[in-house]
Amino acid sequence: MPGIPLVARETSSSSRSTDQMCREDSRVHLSAEEEIAAEESLSIYCKPVELYNILQRRAVRNPSFLQRCLRYKIQAKHKRRIQMTVSISGIVNEDVQTQNHFPLYILLARLVSDVTVAEYSAVYRFRRACILSSFTGIEGSNQSQANFILPEINKLAMEAKSGSLAILLVSFPNVGGCCLWGRIPLESLYLSWEKSPNLSLGQRAGMILPVEMHSCLLKLNCLNEDKCILIQSSSNSLSMNKPLQLQVIISAEEVGAKEKSPYNSYTCSGVSSSSLSHIIRLRAGNVIFNYRYYNNKLQRTEVTEDFSCPFCLVKCASFKGLRHHLPASHDLFNFEFWVTEEYQAVNVSVKTDSWRSEIVADGIDPKQQTFFFCSKQLRRRRPKSLVQNARHVHPVFLESNLPAGGSELLDKAHGGNILRNARIGALECAPHLPSSSNVAGVSGAAGQSYSDSERVQSTSGNNLMPPALLQFAKTRKISMERSDPRNRTLLQKRQFFHSHRAQPMVIDQVLSDRDSEDEVDDDVADFEDRRMLDDFVDVTKDEKQIMHLWNSFVRKQRMLADGHIPWACEAFSKLHGPDLVKTPALIWCWRLFMIKLWNHGLLDARTMNNCNIILEQCQKRDSDPIKS
């Protein structure tokens, strides 16, 4: 594991909790075999490093979302800018005018080159205007400086050379008077800054410039976000003796975008102790990793700098970034993050999950193995349990071979889904990861233990994959088949009993699709129907018979709705017709029943007619042999 091993300090003024934090395993005495076993369990942490390196290499060209974010953050931290401060110190030629020129507006504006409006001599576009209300140096004035942030000196070069940027000073007249405007081209500023040694050294570079203010006609255009100022040099300017000259002080300083974090209190200045380890711990960016191994009895401690991950060596911009990166990218382990005033630490322990026994024995081609995939939409939860035995550690890969259609998986709004378990062999067939599916970044909530294996989702249509990946596609089955073996083994593990009869079931009964829970036993139902009817005292035998025949017919045919009745009457007549005609009393009962149904509007006249025709036919057939 990369990182600087932390040696226990002999003398320190730190609290007891620190001792517990960085416990050395030398306190535990182990026998030789135990030592070996302990070392073996520690090596679990080293195993995946190689894998992560492979992933890292691939991610270089196409980094995951989380990586990109962290990278931007790091870059932002290191980005330098120039902060420019503009202020007016005074009027050069004071004798010219006495009007109050304040409030004065200072704009950083860009010349709009495609000006078509003829009457205006210049059109500038700007974003915001800073107001100066007084000369700088006057006490009690809070608005005497205007601050602008400019890109870093090298980036500024191009802008400056184009000549379109300028600093404008604009003054509107209070009473009478006319508008004044002055201009400082950025190019000149840039040239002077480039030459100045102060700026490059990180110091402040200042200059004083005289700016001529000319009178003009101004028009302000505020459309959307871009505000335009249209300047028309007035003819009055010619009449004036001398333009007003303002003394402008411009100072520039290089600033880096500092990230404000609570851990920044560890600046070197606060360190009083002289031991190296103490300093290491205190430096921002240093994170202590405690690896628990050998059934959680032992712990190894290491430190990494610059918030880098110990497994894949990627720099995470902050502790928060590390907190996201570790569970997302290294699903094999459980992480516990803690922060105190003195240090930031992560406890690492290995996850064991009985459902994920993907240990590939030697000689077995992993591509031929069954492949498990689970995706869950759950809120993020911290893994609470520290894992005990870490005998099987499964290489966990980031699944990224999904077409854009897997919208559920890309649903970041739900706090992240969990994607697991691709296969080394399989991934090597796919050198190109489609850019549309940067799903790895979605797995921000992967720090969970898996208990629920029923939610197996289909991991994408194999047919959607490009032909180059066919070999990979073949090894993957759809989720239904994948879950079957597991369910099957569960069903084979114990004796199952029939739900009604409590007789032991054979395995093929268990595995068949028939569910006996709600079956109705026809014989029993018939029997009970008869008994129920027998209980009635005011019904004749024939009526009971018809009722019984109808009830069992209805039950067997699953008649549920009123609309089924016309069909049922016809079918009943056809089915029982030959028997009914033998007993005239039954026919009479049946006809009466049909009339009742018709009374209730359940049977239409046409169908009743049809039924009667059927019965007539039966009768004819029955009586014909007698006649002849």
Place this chain on the structure above:
Amino acid sequence: MAKTPIGLEPVVGSLASSKKREYRVTNRLQEGKRPLYAVVFNFIDSRYFNVFATVGGNRVTVYQCLEGGVIAVLQSYVDEDKDESFYTVSWACNVDGTPFVVAGGINGIIRVIDASNEKIHKSFVGHGDSINEIRTQPLKPSLIVSASKDESVRLWNVHSGICILIFAGAGGHRNEVLSVDFHPSDIHRIASCGMDNTVKIWSMKEFWTYVEKSFTWTDLPSKFPTKYVQFPVFLASVHSNYVDCNRWLGDFILSKSVDNEIVLWEPKMKEQSPGEGTADILQKYPVPECDIWFIKFSCDFHYNAAAIGNREGKIFVWELQSSPPVLIARLSHAQSKSPIRQTAMSFDGSTILSCCEDGTIWRWDAVPTN
């Protein structure tokens, strides 16, 4: 209990012993320390009329009664499960006549032991709770019926190992079923009684085809379409407490509760409306100190006499087919003090066995009268 009109009160037997027959203790066996709950002679096979079986704890033992009061131990079977406690035993046989010993107990599993080759023939699983009684159909000795604490009565076929019918449900017993018996001549009828104070008579007529099918079933036993019979054909509330033993006496029923008597009554069923009917109590046979439940009586082969023990270790032998009831003999022994759970009368009634709570078996033989 129904109010009896004048002139129709049951005849109560007198406890004065008529001494029609005299019995002497000829043997006493101690079979372990655990209570023996059942003792049964083999009436199924005439070759083995003097062979009897007892159950107690997790043991089933087969003995033979020999001349001179000798009891020979023939076989002994012990259940693997030490916690098993057999409550009942019955003799059955295969279609080819091999004798079976069928035992059931607290585990709810019925063990069918082939006594001829001393192996377990079948184990019937299905009852949800302990089994209180097993009886064999004398007309078709492959059929046995079991009464269980799970409030159901099940009909099994020992030959094919199939559970044919389950008598339980909406009209079934509402508490433990303690005893069950087959009708001696009507092959379709059984009577069961239990802790819900009722005696129910069931009919298998509707489903007799299934019973016959069970003999020729070739598929797996678990695939057999076991039917539920939910409604008895007769329901009687003759007793006001647990009814723990009932036997058919022709078309009459002998049943006993915990009120110190055996009652003989006639079930009068209404043909048109099953479920309704009256019980006409004919006679009562008093048995003093017989007020704990799970004491069973037994009869000889021809139902001439019935022997019943009580909780004090005494046996009363009643003549069944005389009215008013006649007490044939009262058997007591100074050392027989523990409750007698069941008695067994031999084929002709000359030997009476009793099994007791303290694990003893007493053998009484009739003194031959000149």
